[in-house]
Amino acid sequence: MPVEIRVGPPTITISQGRTFMVTTQGGEIEPNTDQGVYSMDTRFLSYYKIYLNREPLKRINASQLTFYAARYHLTNKDAHTQSGTFAKDTLGVTINRIISEGVHEDIEIANYTGVHIKFILELAMRSDFSDLFEVKSGDIVQRGEEQTTWYAKERRLRTTYDNKDFHRAIDYCVLNDVVVGYANGRVYFDIELQPNEHWGTCCEMILEHGQKIQRPDSRICSRSHTHHGKTSSGSVDKQGQKEIHYDFDERQARWRERCTAITTSNNDLQRMYDQAIEDMGALRIYDMDVSDEAWVPAAGVPWFVTLFGRDSLTVSYQNMAVAPGFARGALQRLAEHQAKERSDWHDAQPGKIMHELRVGELSYFNVIPFNPYYGTADATILYLIVLSEAYRWTGDVQLLTEFREVADKCLDWIDHYGDLDGDGFQEYKTFSSVGYPNMSWKDAEYAVVYADGTQVKQPKGTCELQGYVYDAKTRMAEAFRVLGDEARAKALEQQAQVLKERFNMIFWMEDEGCYAFGLDPEKKQITSVASNTGQCLWSGIAEPEKAKRVAKRLLQKDMYSGWGIRTLSYKNPSYNPLAYQLGAIWPQDNGIIAAGFKRYGLTDEANKVIRGVFDAIERFDAYRPPEVFAGVQREGANDFPILYPGGANIPQAWATGSIFHMVRTMLGLRADAPNKRLYVWPTLPDWLPDMELHHLRVGQCLIDLRFWREGSVSRWTVLDRRAAKHGTHLAKEDMIEVEDDPERLNALT
Template sequence: MGDPVRNVVSLKAGNGQAGANLWSEYDIEPQGSLVDRPLRTLKHGDGFAVLDSFGDIGTVPDTAEGVFYRDTRFLSRFEFRIEGARPLLLSSAAHEDKSALTVDLTNPDIVLPGGEKLPRDTIFIERTAFLWDGMFHQRFGLRNFGRSARRIRLDFLYGADFRDLFEVRGTKRKRRGRESAACHAPDRAEIRYRGLDGLDRVTVVTIDPAPEQIAADRAMLHVTLAPGERRSVVVAVGCGSEKVALAPPGAADFFLSYRDTRRARRASTADIATVTTSHDVFDEVLCRAVSDIYTLATRGPLGLYPYAGIPWFSTVFGRDGIITAMLMLWIDPKIAKGVLKVLAATQATEADPKSDAQPGKILHELRQGEMANLGEVPFGRYYGTVDATPLFLMLAGMYLDRTGDRETVSALWPNIEAALRWLDQSGDMDGDGFVEYRRETESGLANQGWKDSHDAIFHADGSDATGPIALCEVQGYAYAGRLAAAKIARTLGFAELAGRLAEQAERLRRNFESTFWCEEIGTYALALDGAKRPCRVRASNAGHLLFTGICDPERAARVARLLMGGGSFSGWGIRTLATGEARFNPMSYHNGSVWPHDNALVALGFARYGLKQEAARVLAGLFDAAAHQELRRLPELFCGFERRPHRGPTAYPVACAPQAWASASLFGVLAASLGLEFDHAADEIRLNEPVLPGFLEGVTIRNLALGETRMDIRLTRHGGDVGTNVLRRTGPARIVVMK
């Protein structure tokens, strides 16, 4: 994902890299902070909403608030007023299953027309909001706790700017389309926009009961409440094309749609594994993470796909979806199945320099807004990622190990073959056996690994690395991806090909060790530049190598010691860049911050090499960070300052929350600590030298599935040992504890 710092389009030409003193063209303006006041998010399908804690939108200008649908903001203002005044906030909370937001409000002290006083706390207002099928539903339930009847005026102020998501992020446009507004019915206002892409977009506001006055930007009605009486007002905002239903929804539709949201959420999580522990706050953190993941998981014709994050990345991202699926694989394999099928369906089939596409390459990003349609940003269907393709191969192999689903991987085999060809051909630009990247046009992303900000790849002296660039972790992904493809090929009966892929992976491993290891810094080079000079920089990227298994065991242990040392481990997690490096900045996006998903992959690497105590320490750090967050939610990233007593981690101003791979990271690190492994062929669930961090006395996992088997297990810490009890089991699979 692009570096959210600032929007300036000037870049160095010729070397495929932004200059160190220049900003990425797709950054996010810093004044658009997401942490300066509490925000609430809702999502369903291709729509999401960002609201303030009152449930309002747009009370503060130039923010990310709004109701968005397919990368366009269809509602940029919605404010509720009682007698012209903003209500007093009592409480504001998303429902536990994240399907809706409930805000409790009351009236301030008000002087009514005629001089009568309405004392504060007389009228209670329960505001409920949710999204469903392109419709933003709200219900205002009012109750009079006074001793006399009250007639009060309610005002609804609304507007739609139809700004593309990239405009909201800070990109300036020279031209925009045409807006118009009309009220064709007493209960309905319509706001329309004809985009430069020729598409008509419409926002329809309906109010029940019908207001006494309605205009393009506001509506007013009076409600009379006897003592103790309850009344409701329902508002629905439809977002989309001309096909948006224009019939007023009414109260009955509100409750039916609300019921459908709850049913859909229960259905999506009905068969997943669940985790409870001995620590109540950790249970809250895990519950929030599950809620966020299944809020972001969007169901399409090919299955579930976890959209990357709200607000900037609520769409399909290849890398994010794959890593989220990997981290959630033991909890819910159907996420991985959906991700594999969607990315196979969108795999590039021909070369297109404008979108950085080559045959066999896996998608980076999919956008549906006006600017993408016009080519003002290259992300309509964009392939500027070097790592999604080998990660796709890894996920396919991991999915087969987890599920034994030969039918799905057989259907994916042509896509696997195409991905392998990309690794050998377009991915290896100079034929040296390593996978490199270089953007093909100046409009593409300059850096195309997971650290895709303009300044993330550099030499030890702080100078830019010029392309084509071979990132260290991508070579690990390519190694593990070829081994995964070899296993799949063997399963499908292609034994000769399986042998060739295994041999190719081994050659890569040997060449990688001899080329990337830097003895003087005790870790692997961050990357090789176009002249094959190593970037001798201590970064978290090397930890991903342990996850792939490409490392020599002795060197893996040295990498782990470095990453868990004071220069890299902040106390909350592993920094993206070690202190003392030329571009270290704990407030940067990729050069010193802490990313939960990055930590999760590193922790899984620790577990692979038997370093369970290190994995447990990462789990403890991330848990402590989450416990300090509002709603117990891990954000996309946070600043990499050293942990200080009595203070939580320092927030990054435009970090997305929720973010799919951040939420999934907790389950990945927990699996690493427990040594949780699945072998469908052997019909075994293994706990390989399980370790529990000091804050956990026990963990209970229910509905853990392998094939037809379902089991509940409890792990209990006894000093330095962990005991395991099987509480329930149906089916033939065994659980094996390895000490």
């Protein structure tokens, strides 16, 4: 029997909304790292250490309990106190943390020494109030004034930061009536315990930004705030406890009820999918919800807990068959930030959809242009694709009506700003002095390289951008036809067809059997073999014979690692499997490529990519895919994937969403809610013999489906159809009909 291997980061992260905490496995925050307590793009706590009589504690073990809670078990080293000496491993120290808008922590100590003891527990804390961008860059500059005050009567340590009218503060409050003081930068507790006696207290971190104060939910505390913190039994004092009530659990339960569920005999996939549902709910930014039916996802925890353009839209697309509310929320919030005028500092032009919104100190004072920043070449195009996809899954023509003006401005941006030189192709270039050198989804500074490994200068246009435009204009032709504008629809269809023909002539590399990475400033091909070429199949811009050759090329060993398709061929001199986008593997990228393979009838190829990525996810802690992982070649069945050394977001929204996207690809789900149809084209691999979908929402209908393999053939049947709104009845003509996808025959031929 092979040994089960689990791969995970060396830290523990808990989060809720836009507040998160990153610690060591021992629950501490080490100096000179990116650990800490963060909210609103500010690090409120940058150092946290626990001491017993000035000696650090030892970690026994620890775990994240749920996305918002963690538990740490610690013990002592040999301790020398005024009352005597007690041996190592004779005190049990447990810290429970729950994060909401602030952080609540319960500290409990059990005396297993067998004797009466006295000691001092110390908590050392410091705050640097650094902007998140400074933390990640490692270049932290002190700008404002900090002040720390201990309020003894209130048992409260307050540290404030002020830079002109920019204000941040953190209060560390001891809630129980215990003996506590503050000296030498440490909150200390004088503790005296009899054998087998327990001591405990509740504490909370209250975060303050501007005029807003973020407190932990008072209902999450399990102790009475007036209790003296001691018990003489081996368990927590029941008289000092309150019933625990978590709003987050109720919200998460409501979220799960709304999502499409699966059941399958493949236990790994079952656990992977269920964890993805949990993580996607955890990534909701609740204070950005548009309504109870329209939500916004954070891009990732811990570093991308904010509104993004490309990420929010990609996640919305991935979630369409699971939770279409993300699309409604993303479309609304991004429309609110659509650029109205040109601002070179922000890389904004009229009609452009934003890239990233930040509210930290650097953005507040406009030191960086992230309030918001528009340095993305694809978000504006993806907005149109997601608008169309949301219409196809919901059948809600009001979406097209409501966002028609936004869509018009997006199309205008594509033609006049996305196409910088009027040649019909998309190119990008930063106009900001601190702008991104790369603005496609591969936005690392070094990501776009020639075949000799040298960097490509701006302006440049990557191949997948052209495919996105083809798809967007094809979809918008459908939308304008629905809205009664036939002339606009025909014009968009013609533009899309011309683009497809020119793209297949100019971007194709006959010798490599795939599309060029892009075009450089001289309109010459960037002849590197990169994963971008696979995304051209997802958009449908590839000609069928070329699509087959692209799939064959991407599955050669220099591109396919066994865990998925690399971002760049290992034959390229700049290849580095440990680098962000020079050979690493991205689950979201692979999900898009697999969907593209399936679109052209390349089902075995699609399933091979999916199997590789799923094999990797099975080996990550708790079945949670990181944003990116190393592209090192897989070596046998007992191997495991290597984490990206730069520290990837876990969970990360579009990595998590890739699981939904790949399941949808294997089942071949394609919605046409306006015409009351759901098309299916299941191609289950041999490792997935069966699957059921429960309460899949299409239009106003919930559908349960069963899929299974008979030999090498995939079958399906409808188990149930009903109204999505509880207690209502759908007329027969409004019920969604499920059919074999007629496009399957086109793809196979």
